[in-house]
Amino acid sequence: MSVSPQSPHRPVALVTGGSAGLGLVIAETFADAGYQVIIVGRSAERLDAAKQFLPSPLGRSVATLPGDVGRRDECDRLAIEVERRFGRLDSLVNCVGASDRGLADELTADRVHELIDQNVTTTLLCCQAFRGLLERSGGSVVNIGSLAGKVGARYLGGYNLAKHALTGLTQQLRLEWRDRGIHVALVSPGPIRREDAGTRYRDRTDGSLPASASAPGGGTKVKGLAPQRVAEAVLRCARRRRTDVILPGYLRLLIVLGNAFPRLGDWLLIKFTS
Numbered sequence: 001m002s003v004s005p006q007s008p009h010r011p012v013a014l015v016t017g018g019s020a021g022l023g024l025v026i027a028e029t030f031a032d033a034g035y036q037v038i039i040v041g042r043s044a045e046r047l048d049a050a051k052q053f054l055p056s057p058l059g060r061s062v063a064t065l066p067g068d069v070g071r072r073d074e075c076d077r078l079a080i081e082v083e084r085r086f087g088r089l090d091s092l093v094n095c096v097g098a099s100d101r102g103l104a105d106e107l108t109a110d111r112v113h114e115l116i117d118q119n120v121t122t123t124l125l126c127c128q129a130f131r132g133l134l135e136r137s138g139g140s141v142v143n144i145g146s147l148a149g150k151v152g153a154r155y156l157g158g159y160n161l162a163k164h165a166l167t168g169l170t171q172q173l174r175l176e177w178r179d180r181g182i183h184v185a186l187v188s189p190g191p192i193r194r195e196d197a198g199t200r201y202r203d204r205t206d207g208s209l210p211a212s213a214s215a216p217g218g219g220t221k222v223k224g225l226a227p228q229r230v231a232e233a234v235l236r237c238a239r240r241r242r243t244d245v246i247l248p249g250y251l252r253l254l255i256v257l258g259n260a261f262p263r264l265g266d267w268l269l270i271k272f273t274s
Helices: 023-034 044-053 070-088 108-137 159-180 226-241 251-260 262-272
Strands: 012-016 036-041 062-068 093-095 140-144 181-188 244-247
Touching: 012 070, 012 108, 023 036, 023 062, 023 226, 036 044, 036 070, 044 070, 062 070, 062 093, 062 262, 070 108, 070 244, 093 108, 093 226, 108 140, 108 159, 140 159, 140 226, 159 181, 181 226, 226 244, 244 251, 251 262
Parallel strands: 012 036, 012 093, 036 062, 093 140, 140 181, 181 244
Antiparallel strands: none
């Protein structure tokens, strides 16, 4: 475990799934904004690698804590450790998740449970475990959703189902915790640029799916987002207590229209993923 020097006057942010990918970029963004950042992940080796990736220039504070946020006892242990070492928590960013490819009529119950555990249960358990610290600071929670939590696009297997559940959980927590002074937000990005874009799902896109389904967003025509842009949106949510952010922003109107007029919504989804 590696812990940087702390200051009782600096805000503290904890990022789950922060040892790689978008989570790592979010951790770096919060650290550069003056937060003391705690990165949580299951693998101590990956956390060490993330620590090396995030050198500590003057003013930056990054700590790592290994733990499995899919288990409530592990989340409780992490909360105790954060309180002992830092004495506070101002922002919790839930970035653990997994996506999918496939047809709905081929989706198994086991795969549904797996995706719900990774995308929803981890968030729920972390929120429950860290509620006390967040209530004390009047802090914020930012959950990383997806456009798939706003629409039901084709070929995404159980990912739509899981992210819609996360969207509902986020709003429920926001309404139930508002009197506790805790703000709960959702950032729903479209496809995020990554080195393996277009190849990571080839093993899931067999003859039952078009080749385009392996592309980012299941073949969406939405341009890939830079991870830094998403991370900056997460930071704004935490600081300005924004409620629900969709990236790219112009899609919000299309989503609203699609929900108000379902046939139009279906046509738009087919148009954007054909």
